Amino acid sequence: MKTISWNYRGLGNSRAVRALGDLVKSRKPNMLFLMETLSNTDIRRKLSKKMGFEHCWSVDSQGRSGGLALMWDKSIHCEVVEADSNFIDVNILNNNVSIWRLTGFYGYPERTRRRDSWELLRCLAVKSSLPWFVFGDFNDMISEKDKKGNHKHPQAFLNGFKEVLDEIQLIELDLMRGRCTWEKSRGTLGWVRERIDRVFASASWWKKFPLCKLVVHHVIYSDHDPI
Known part of the structure; x- marks a missing residue:
């Protein structure tokens, strides 16, 4: 099992999404934990599917800060x-x-x-x-x-x-x-x-x-x- 943790600020930012996509593609994690997502639940779930993770649990940001997301693939029973x-x-x-x-x-x-x-x-x-x-x-x-x-x-x-x-x-x-x-x-x-x-x-x-x-x-x- 390979996990990645990253505080990277901003799932709604196109540059951030590209950087995350490159990371997932190169490292192929089974689970991904993100902090400071600065986004709502719908965005995180759509991104989770795009990155190849079947499951996502998230916590909404508070104003212009915070937000957590835990994503995992079908190989993990969580x-x-x-x-x-x-x-x-x-x-x-x-x-x-x-x-x-x-x-x-x-x-x-x-x-x-x-x-x-x-x-x-x-x-x-x-x-x-x-x-x-x-x-x-x-x-x-x-x-x-x-x-x-x-x-x-x-x-x-x-x-x-x-x-x-x-x-x-x-x-x-x-x-x-x-x-x-x-x-x-x-x-x-x-x-x-x-x-x-x-x-x-x-x-x-x-x-x-x-x-x-x-x-x-x-x-x-x-x-x-x-x-």
Whole structure:
């Protein structure tokens, strides 16, 4: 099973749709999680069919921001458990029997709401005992190495995020082909790069899929790279 997560802003934008189509064609994912879709349900469902995904579950954007979509093909048996503006939580099924849990997560982008994202992770963690895989844009970092350029990320935030991950016992997947997944102001003195798009999993999930790999794909269209 191959999954892609991408915060790419704008399913209604023709350039964004072309970039997404190229990505899906070249990488051939079985599942696609999109954030900041900035579109309505009808657009997302039409795009899902166009990209070759038989199924789509989406959360509408709020004004000029937000919006989530989880798309998957016929090879995956997926049961949606819960969703809101920050996550889509599903069970991946095998012969109609739940075997593991996948959550597409979008952390609050506002720095003042970091702790709200952490609390949401805590709440999600206790909802199921299934092997758990969590991916998306967490808008957060756990190490000084996760940021290059400009001001350092506050140590209190680094510590706070790490403490939550330790508490809910999630292990991060190593990232191949680069470290940073988001950037702004490339080519200027204010160029900033950060690793905020991430993947975590429980120990029980790792036992099922010990050979899982995480790769970043560099794209021109978006300030976020898909993973």
